[in-house]
Amino acid sequence: MALLGTPRPAALRRKRRREAGRTLAFLSPWLIGFAVFFAYPLISTVYFSFMKYDGFTAPTFTGLKNWNYLFHHYPFFWQGLRNTLWLVVVMVTLRTVFGLGVGMLITKVKSGAGFFRTAFYLPYLAPPVAATMAFAFLLNPGTGPVDHLLGELGLPQPGWFTDPSWSKPALTLLGMWGVGDLMVIFMAALLDVPKEQYEAAELDGAGPWQRFRFVTLPNISPIVLFAVVTGVIQTMQYYTQAIVAGKVASGVIGGSGQQFEPGYPHGSTWTLPQMVYNLGFQRFDTGTACAAALILFAISMAFTTLLLRRRSGLLGED
Amino acid sequence: MHGPKGDDACPRTPRRSRSAHPRRSRRTAAALAGTAALALFSAACTGTPQGGGDDGSAQGKAVTITFWHGWSQDNETKAINDNIAAFEKSHPNIHVKVVGNIADDKSEQALRAGGADAPDVVSSFTTDNVGKFCSAKVWSDLTPFLKKDGIDPAKTFPSAMLTYSAYQGNQCSLPLLGDAYGLYYNKTAFAAAGITAPPKTFGEFEADAVKLTVPQGDGFKQLGFMPNYHGYESTPSHFLGQYGTDYFGKDGKSDIATDPKVAAMYTWQKALVGKLGGFDKLEKFRTGFGDEFSAKNPFTTGQVAMAIDGEWRTASLADDKPAFEWATAPFPVPDDQAATYGRGYQTGTIIGIANSSRKQTAAWELVKYLTTDTDAVVTFANAIHNVPSTLAALDSPKLDADPNFKTFLDIAKNPNSSTTPASVNGGAYQVSMQNLGYEFESGKQADLQAGLQATAKEIDAAIDQAK
Numbered sequence: 201m202a203l204l205g206t207p208r209p210a211a212l213r214r215k216r217r218r219e220a221g222r223t224l225a226f227l228s229p230w231l232i233g234f235a236v237f238f239a240y241p242l243i244s245t246v247y248f249s250f251m252k253y254d255g256f257t258a259p260t261f262t263g264l265k266n267w268n269y270l271f272h273h274y275p276f277f278w279q280g281l282r283n284t285l286w287l288v289v290v291m292v293t294l295r296t297v298f299g300l301g302v303g304m305l306i307t308k309v310k311s312g313a314g315f316f317r318t319a320f321y322l323p324y325l326a327p328p329v330a331a332t333m334a335f336a337f338l339l340n341p342g343t344g345p346v347d348h349l350l351g352e353l354g355l356p357q358p359g360w361f362t363d364p365s366w367s368k369p370a371l372t373l374l375g376m377w378g379v380g381d382l383m384v385i386f387m388a389a390l391l392d393v394p395k396e397q398y399e400a401a402e403l404d405g406a407g408p409w410q411r412f413r414f415v416t417l418p419n420i421s422p423i424v425l426f427a428v429v430t431g432v433i434q435t436m437q438y439y440t441q442a443i444v445a446g447k448v449a450s451g452v453i454g455g456s457g458q459q460f461e462p463g464y465p466h467g468s469t470w471t472l473p474q475m476v477y478n479l480g481f482q483r484f485d486t487g488t489a490c491a492a493a494l495i496l497f498a499i500s501m502a503f504t505t506l507l508l509r510r511r512s513g514l515l516g517e518d
Numbered sequence: 519m520h521g522p523k524g525d526d527a528c529p530r531t532p533r534r535s536r537s538a539h540p541r542r543s544r545r546t547a548a549a550l551a552g553t554a555a556l557a558l559f560s561a562a563c564t565g566t567p568q569g570g571g572d573d574g575s576a577q578g579k580a581v582t583i584t585f586w587h588g589w590s591q592d593n594e595t596k597a598i599n600d601n602i603a604a605f606e607k608s609h610p611n612i613h614v615k616v617v618g619n620i621a622d623d624k625s626e627q628a629l630r631a632g633g634a635d636a637p638d639v640v641s642s643f644t645t646d647n648v649g650k651f652c653s654a655k656v657w658s659d660l661t662p663f664l665k666k667d668g669i670d671p672a673k674t675f676p677s678a679m680l681t682y683s684a685y686q687g688n689q690c691s692l693p694l695l696g697d698a699y700g701l702y703y704n705k706t707a708f709a710a711a712g713i714t715a716p717p718k719t720f721g722e723f724e725a726d727a728v729k730l731t732v733p734q735g736d737g738f739k740q741l742g743f744m745p746n747y748h749g750y751e752s753t754p755s756h757f758l759g760q761y762g763t764d765y766f767g768k769d770g771k772s773d774i775a776t777d778p779k780v781a782a783m784y785t786w787q788k789a790l791v792g793k794l795g796g797f798d799k800l801e802k803f804r805t806g807f808g809d810e811f812s813a814k815n816p817f818t819t820g821q822v823a824m825a826i827d828g829e830w831r832t833a834s835l836a837d838d839k840p841a842f843e844w845a846t847a848p849f850p851v852p853d854d855q856a857a858t859y860g861r862g863y864q865t866g867t868i869i870g871i872a873n874s875s876r877k878q879t880a881a882w883e884l885v886k887y888l889t890t891d892t893d894a895v896v897t898f899a900n901a902i903h904n905v906p907s908t909l910a911a912l913d914s915p916k917l918d919a920d921p922n923f924k925t926f927l928d929i930a931k932n933p934n935s936s937t938t939p940a941s942v943n944g945g946a947y948q949v950s951m952q953n954l955g956y957e958f959e960s961g962k963q964a965d966l967q968a969g970l971q972a973t974a975k976e977i978d979a980a981i982d983q984a985k
């Protein structure tokens with residue numbers, strides 16, 4: 201008897217082709233997006249990082265000249281890298297801790313929780329430029345209300361955005377003020393922690409710190425990781441607040457013979473994304489801007505990979 | 519810092535498998551980086567088509583050209599529109615579509631992209647960009663047009679203005695009104711301090727600045743002069759205008775480490791900072807200043823008794839009516855260059871023709887009219903209180919005769935007045951010099967010569983990179 205269920209090779213190939221076609225059709229939205237928004241820009245960025253290209257004239261191959269200039273001659277590279285890493289470490293840590301702390305407090309508030317949620321979430325909705333200008337006004341030494349208040353209380357009056365030692369802490373303060381996004385995420389995670397686990401821990405004699413350490417933290421660890429990873433990626437792209445604060449505090453409008461100082465004061469708010477903009481759109485040195493963008497990308501990827509690989513060690517998860 | 523919005527930012531079920539989570543996060547990072555990279559390059563990968571050619575306007579064919587400018591105030595846009603109307607009346611076959619309030623960034627992007635909506639004629643307030651535009655041939659060289667119409671630039675425009683409107687012999691722009699910098703002084707404060715005339719040399723200036731300074735607590739009731747480089751127009755470039763510095767040698771390399779005038783300027787400024795109370799005290803006072811371009815300007819409020827500023831301030835002060843008498847004079851010069859008193863730093867607006875324009879004949883007619891027609895230049899200068907940009911217009915009897923404004927007309931006519939030369943990478947060399955200034959005035963860089971050498975090296979490397 202012939203094997204009725206055995207398809208012929210040609211028919212099998214046709215079937216496989218149809219299935220492959222269907223699979224590709226279903227995947228095409230992602231594939232097109234990947235090609236257009238990731239593969240092409242990344243390949244272009246690598247390509248142009250070895251070219252001299254000013255956006256006006258045809259690109260010419262220059263080998264490693266752009267990379268050499270970036271590492272050895274561009275006066276703001278290392279400072280921008282140091283500032284960005286400072287912000288990644290300090291701002292992401294403080295924002296995460298503060299967001300979690302506010303989220304925990306609000307979930308425990310018995311009355312008026314709605315008011316506190318709104319009060320802490322509203323600043324997040326403020327446009328970054330407006331929020332930064334408001335902070336620059338409030339903290340302005342000499343004329344700012346915060347400065348006056350500190351003076352009245354007999355406390356030191358820092359230069360905030362005008363003092364290189366205080367400019368990054370001032371930006372961090374601004375970041376913590378707009379922590380509403382993290383607060384909402386943490387609140388959702390905290391409310392998902394099973395109550396019975398707290399009850400069991402209490403029966404075992406666990407105190408508040410032990411309940412947080414052995415019940416809350418393991419349950420919300422994926423959210424902590426999410427907050428840290430997205431925070432690192434956002435901070436690596438930190439641009440608007442830093443440049444607005446620098447411009448407002450420096451008072452320099454710009455024009456011939458009057459150049460805006462990158463990262464005012466003394467380069468302390470200069471970040472890698474500003475460097476990419478400065479090279480690409482102010483100096484029209486697109487090739488070196490590409491090299492800088494690749495460095496930014498590589499550091500972001502390295503941080504993300506490190507965090508994801510070490511998450512159990514960092515967060516105490518199994 | 520503001521985080522992501524939308525559903526992905528608020529996961530309700532945090533328990534994900536260990537293997538799936540890293541992939542998703544990597545994709546997030548990759549997508550973010552990819553989007554940023556695309557945004558960076560989507561606008562950058564277009565060429566600039568060559569324009570030119572005869573558009574037929576000379577033969578009477580009707581042509582419409584587009585003119586982009588940066589003016590935005592009502593009196594400014596009215597003045598430019600009046601000028602354009604007069605041009606259209608004298609050139610009935612050329613129509614001008616005027617687009618105002620265009621910043622340099624926007625026009626640069628438009629010129630990169632080209633296309634039907636790109637401008638034919640462009641003006642810019644930032645003379646620092648001339649080197650970039652000329653070297654990349656984004657703006658057309660106007661020399662053939664000037665020759666064709668028998669216009670000798672050296673006999674038409676003040677030399678400082680010609681310097682900032684060309685790069686290495688390529689006259690890719692022309693001056694369209696200018697700015698000159700001089701001294702504003704508080705006559706009431708001068709009288710109170712027993713000073714009878716504005717200072718002419720730095721020695722006199724320092725003595726007056728000290729006399730005019732009235733301490734109050736940790737700060738000042740009145741400061742004679744704000745020398746710190748963030749004191750609005752108190753920049754290295756503006757001070758160096760009083761020394762007549764060249765910035766670059768004949769070989770095109772930065773000569774700031776070998777030109778003694780540059781070291782003299784940095785030394786003079788730092789000494790003045792010390793005499794007026796020191797960097798920290800001055801800096802604290804400076805951070806309390808109001809917006810430079812408002813009635814809260816520290817000279818207008820009386821916080822400083824002398825200031826270096828441009829001619830436009832005469833109009834602002836006339837409007838703001840401060841509670842004291844004021845006057846203008848040329849900014850003082852170094853004691854060893856006393857004979858050059860009357861000079862000043864000069865800059866201004868530039869205008870050019872987009873290389874991509876296919877209507878360059880008509881575009882040149884507009885540029886020629888706006889930059890060389892004496893009546894047009896004088897009317898425009900009077901309307902917006904800027905310095906006229908031709909030698910003929912500077913001598914015109916129709917010019918605003920206000921003595922405070924005349925100070926700046928004289929500075930513009932002074933053959934010793936100077937400017938910052940065009941560079942292939944724009945004003946990057948001025949940023950480097952400014953940064954050295956911040957380091958030196960604050961004491962972070964104690965060795966000026968070492969700082970100047972490092973800065974010269976930095977400037978040369980940046981120019982080499984841009985070539």
